[in-house]
Amino acid sequence: MSEVWRGTWVVAYREMLRFVSDRSRLLSSFAMPIIFLVVFGAGFTKSMGALAPGVNFIQFMYPGIIAMTVLTSSLFAGISVVWDREFGFLKEILVAPIGRTGIVLGKAAGGTMVALVQALAMLVLAPFLGVALNLKIVLLLIPMVAILSLGLSGLGILIASFMHSQQGFQVLIQILIFPLIFLAGVFFPINNVPVWMEVISKVNPLTYGVDAIRQIFLGSALGLGVTVFGHTMTLLNEVLLVGALGAVLLGAAVLAFNRQE
């Protein structure tokens, strides 16, 4: 067990080191969400009016954009596996006495730490968007982002364990990432969309991650929540669902990584 812990720690440590030393990644990771917030916010906020009492479009979208940031940086944990494989460093990790499980958990933990840094950095924007911020929100947000990110990192690593080129991985992630984001209620409440879209969105697990983060920011009594078979999902429901699915994805990633030589 100590080998798993040491592996987790050392691999995660390197992920952080890489993130900090790579300034272009540091900057570009903030560019996308800000572009979405500025362009969509400026374009839609006036014409759409309030979505619920006291909640305009940009305030609605903001928690979703945080979830989106978490999604992209978590999947990055996967690309770092492919990157290491391509440039040989994976071999150095594989022959170290740390075991495969530790490697997967370390990559996931590294992805999660990066996602946390980015999510917390996004909070700087809150005052400018008129989003109320308090200690309770921050304290709830940290574990929620961690749970969501661990599972999504697991998904990224799971995919990466079958991929041998960065290009291949990136193409696949692009194909995956857009429907996941657009059909997760990031940009609009999914209760007022055509049935086909509603069904897909409610099957998309990311929807519950987005909604959980939104509930942390905006509270639950807005009439914007996700209802499944007439039941409005509570924050606890969503945490359990996202956590359980994340555990399955991480487990699958560990298995996939152990299976290959």
Next chain:
Amino acid sequence: MIEVKDLARHFGSIEAVKGVTFEVQEGEVFGFLGPNGAGKTTTINMLCTLLRPSSGSARVNGFDVAHQRSDVRRSIGLVFQQSTVDEYLSAEQNLRFHGYAYGISADVREPRMRELLTMVELWDRRKGSVRTFSGGMKRRLEIARGLLHHPRVLFLDEPTLGLDPQTRQHIWTYLHDLRRRENLTIFMTTHYMDEAENCGRIAIIDHGSIVALDTPDRLKDAVGGDLVTFSTADNAAAAQQVRERYHVEPIVQDGQVRFQIAAGETFLPDFVREFPQRLLSVGVRRPTLEDVFLALTGREMRDSELDAKEMLLAGMGRWGR
């Protein structure tokens, strides 16, 4: 230090390693010599627990490579064919990562880092990003990293592939120095004949099997002595005379007569004095490992590399990849 018994590995229908058996003693430099595709890397990957053997067994430092993988890993250092350093980190960060991964405490790690980086002459560049390093510097850094956790055995897979002769010589100076100081066992693969000369013993591997195993000198002796080369005005007649006088089978090639004889250096003065024709040139040399490979397999190393490539391509087709 390394005991290998009937170790075999196949990929689909290709038998990459067909049951090899050998032992390496502590403090020895042991080499695997053979063309690309002969099974050298597959063997090394099995010994360092990166690849599970299909059958047979191997023990490194007393630990079984299939069942005591962590113990094996802790007692070995590795330098691979391709670079495995993280180019985005500094030399120092790469070594420190290795130290953390092997659980070395800081009071052991830091002096050891200094000692090794000084030895491979990278101490002044320790803060430099590995991206800016030359091929030789990266290889030296990898050797330093492979030794950080005081391994008992150092595995080197084509340690000087793609490096210029001067750098290769340099790296071998470090390795011999280390072996003396730390009683390190070195297991290496190569397809450079001159590099194999650094080994105490060599196993010549071809098509996944060991075809010979001995010291470089004895392997060369087994070829049948030294090579005498000479030329005369009439090489065909000269060859006939050699055949009659010394009972050996000479080869006439490229305007020269060549034959093999034991103890060539003491033979040569007599040969020059006694030979009936006027000699235009004469020389004697020890056989090289290239000659050994040729004698054992009937092919030159370069030809066999083509063979191996074809075999691999054909095999890949069948394997459906």
